[in-house]
Amino acid sequence: MEKAFAKNLRTLRKERKLSQQKLASQVGVTQQCVSEWEKGKIEPTMSPLWRLADVFDISIDELIGRKELI
Template structure:
């Protein structure tokens, strides 16, 4: 775990955190951080996860020093490109049937009364 101790010290310094600051975030003693950085002890899994979250790293980056491959893919869909078929329209606007049906029945009733 020598690599971990080096990683811990490196990322703690990058975040400008003292051992005391990091210990407070993890709710442990400063001496525990010192032992981890000197390779005298290792944190348990819960603390490893918390440390990775504090430093915004993956566990591989923190423990093994492996850089994670971050692939960010962004898909932007414009309204002009998207064509809605009949089923999608009905699924999205089915509720329009009721007000339109009500207006149509009112109109037809009025029209029938006028014609008779």
């Protein structure tokens, strides 16, 4: 999950012109947390994954790379 998730997160965030800080605020985490997710240093737990999927209006499978992004 790690590499696909990190790449997808960064791509989705940039496509929607969101800063790391803005996304962090929407998901309820710190900007540092979003940065570390995008670098592949850490992985989110289920709660932030659900919130990220809601923010981007995609499934968790798409977010973590189990299904291709549409």
